[in-house]
Every structure is written in structure tokens, then in C-alpha cells.
Amino acid sequence: MSRQMSQTSQINQTNQTNQTGNLRVKRTQKLLREALIELIEERGFEALTVGELTERAMVSRAAFYRNYQDKYALVEQIFAEAMSALMNAVGDLGQEHPAEVWVRFFEHIAEYERLYRALLGSKGSPWFVRTMRASLAELILERGHPLHSTNATHATHAARAPHASIHAFSDGFVPGFVAAMFVEAITWWLEQGRPYSPREMATRSSRLAAAIFKEASAW
Amino acid sequence: MSRQMSQTSQINQTNQTNQTGNLRVKRTQKLLREALIELIEERGFEALTVGELTERAMVSRAAFYRNYQDKYALVEQIFAEAMSALMNAVGDLGQEHPAEVWVRFFEHIAEYERLYRALLGSKGSPWFVRTMRASLAELILERGHPLHSTNATHATHAARAPHASIHAFSDGFVPGFVAAMFVEAITWWLEQGRPYSPREMATRSSRLAAAIFKEASAW
């Protein structure tokens, strides 16, 4: 009950370099992941028990504990893998096409729609929202400043106070703020049944983010 | 390639009365069933290999052969279980509510839509169509004659030649003919995206079947 999520627990106990018996382990994990998402949708993350999970996944409780410390470790793994997939998707863009980063981002969200709906929705857990926000803030810090220049290219204020801009950027407040905005955009988008395309969402969100950065740079 | 389906092969080799390790066996079979339907939809039943099947199901080829003689045995089991479910659905009606039999029937088809679409569709195999027709003909022989009286209650001709009616019924030609009509109705219904409710389909199909019986009884 009160474990309340560790940040970045060691995902597995052993070094996991086995190559025999690998299919069984992967299958067990896959079945557990699918069952978890189903049960979050139905009953919410906090309410669900390991017993329900393993019953739904057609896996023994013992097998669960062989693979994960508890249900938090499972959801952390799922989340980490989704983040990893996201970083790969935007990573192979290089540093060019900054606007494409956010298109890829929303495409990723769409691809993992069920996961994000479950995790960020009302049945999820505040932990997801916080972690998602933190990951997004990191992404913005690393890849986000080109977003600055997508449109609204360093207008009047930015030229006037460059130091303030850098400060507001690097102290994490503004990226965190923008990240929260993106999280809200995601949940809205998914709960509305994705009324806009990923590209449209990227454009709209980028404009809003740019406006925030522009305003913050005037501080 | 040339096994071409045995009729009612012994589903399993052993007596299967184990109660330990049961979950693993059931899970393996479930994963294989789902993978089979997916692969029929994608590549067609004849084209698919055991290797593809087990890879999709995340199960070893050895495990497949421990449970089934070959892919035909697997599909026969699936089909048999669906038929069993159908018979249970219409069986607990007793002999009353003859019209309800066909409502239940189409409800069953809708419930197992994916299975029947795959098996009866163009990617399936002629074997399914034949077996389905045979099963339906049996159902009609056992439960079908009340269908006679749903409407068109033994009009003029029936009273005139009762013996001929019984003969045409029991020699299997008419039931087989009507069964083929039902199979066509099913495939049309599913491929059109189920434009009518199960009840509507039952009513329409029953009327057509009754007309056929009525006409046949005049021979």
C-alpha cells in the first residue's frame, strides 16, 4: 500500500543475460503488462492486487514475484520502456528538424494510446503524472530549445534579456511548466478521442510552448 | 499439406484429467488459438505454418506438438468448442421458444465474430464451410422443425402431404439446403459489418427457411 513508488528501482534482480528460457520470461512479462493495463482501466492502479493481475494474465503469483518486486516495479518497467521507445523515436532525428520532435512525440503517444490513457487517466496514479512531467521536462531541456525557434524567432524581448532567458530555462521551472502543459494536452487529446492529428497537436502545442518561453524570457 | 482434415480426431492424446499444471496447458492453448485466428486473417489457413503460429503465440514448437497433432487438430478443437458453446446456448432453452433458438444462434455468431469471419471468410478453408453446414443441418434436424411453425403454420400443402414432408425433412437434403442458406446468411452478415441485429437476422432467416420447408413439403 504505502510503497508509493521508488524512483528508478533496479528493474531486475539478476543481470538478465540469460539467453535460454528467454521466451518464457518475455511471455510472462508481456502477459502481465497487458493484464495490468486492462485492470487499471477497470479498477484503477491502486485497487488492483497481484492476485487479480496474475489470474488475468494466466500466470502464477510465484512467477510474478520471480520477475518483479511488486506491482510498482511492473508499472515502472512498462513506463520505462515506453519512455525508451519515445527517446528512440525522437533520438534518431538528430538535432535537425526540431519541429518534428513533437510530431514524433504525439505519434508515440498515439501508438501507446492505451497505456497512456490508463496511466494518466483518472484510474491511474498521481505518480505517473509526476514522472511523465519529469521525463518531459528533461526532453524539453535536451531537445526543447529548438522549439523556441520554430516560429516566434527570438523576438524583441529575447534580444533584450538573454541571460534571464537562459536562467529561466535551466532552473527547470519553465520546462517543468511547459511539461505540465504537454501532459494536460496529452490527456485532453486522448480523452477526446484524438480529434486532431499528431502533427496538428504538435503545431498547436509548440506555439503555446513558444509563447510561454517568449514570455518567460522577458523576466 | 494433404492431411485435409480428419473428422473428429481425438482432441487430445492423454485423458487430460490432470489438475496440476493445468493453467500452463490452458494458457498455451489459448495463446495458440488467438495466434491462429490472427494468422488466418493475415495469411489464410492453408498458408500458415506451425512455426509462424508458435512464434506469434510466444510458444515453442515443441509445446505445440505436445498439445496438438497438427494445425488441423488445433482448428478442429477451436471449432468444436465454438459448436459446443452454441449448443449450450440453444440447449438451455429446452424445447420451448423455438424462435429464440435462431436469435441465440445469431447472438452466438456475433459473440464469436472474429472466429467465424476468419474461418468462413475467403482466407479460411472449404473444410470449415462444409463442417459448419453439417453442424447446422444437425441443429436443424434436432431443433429446426419448430421453426416450421414460427409463422406459415402448416398451410394448405402441409396438410395435404404430411408423409412427403417428413421424408424430405429426414433424408437430409432440405436441412442441408437450409443450412447452406444459413451459412451464407452468416458470412454476408459478418462481411457487411452486421447491419441487422441478431433478432432481425433470426426473423428474416427463419422466414426464408420456413418458405423452403413449406415448398419442399409439397413435393
Place this chain on the structure above:
DNA sequence: GAGCAGGTGTCCCATTCGAGACAGGAAGCG
């Protein structure tokens, strides 16, 4: 025909898994 590629069906052994029991903790209730 020979060679080759790919699918089938069977086998063995190490590994993982399922079933069930166990102690311990949480929470609810009298």
C-alpha cells in the same frame, strides 16, 4: 539427379513455471 531451402514431427535436457503451503501484515468487526 544433386543441391538447397524450408516445413514437419519427434526427441532430450536444462530451465521456468504452477500449485500450494507458509508466516506475516493490513484492515474491519464484535
Place this chain on the structure above:
DNA sequence: CGCTTCCTGTCTCGAATGGGACACCTGCTC
């Protein structure tokens, strides 16, 4: 408090599985 109930996390042992090898077969190409 005592009692019950449910969930957790760990353990053991027999059982099913995975990996990989094997011989056999079929169809294709040279």
C-alpha cells in the same frame, strides 16, 4: 483485545515448457 479475512512475499517440488538438434519430406533450381 480477539477473530476473521484478505493480501503480500517467499519457498519447495513436480510438471510443462524452451531451445536446439535430428531425420524426413516436399518443392524448387541448376
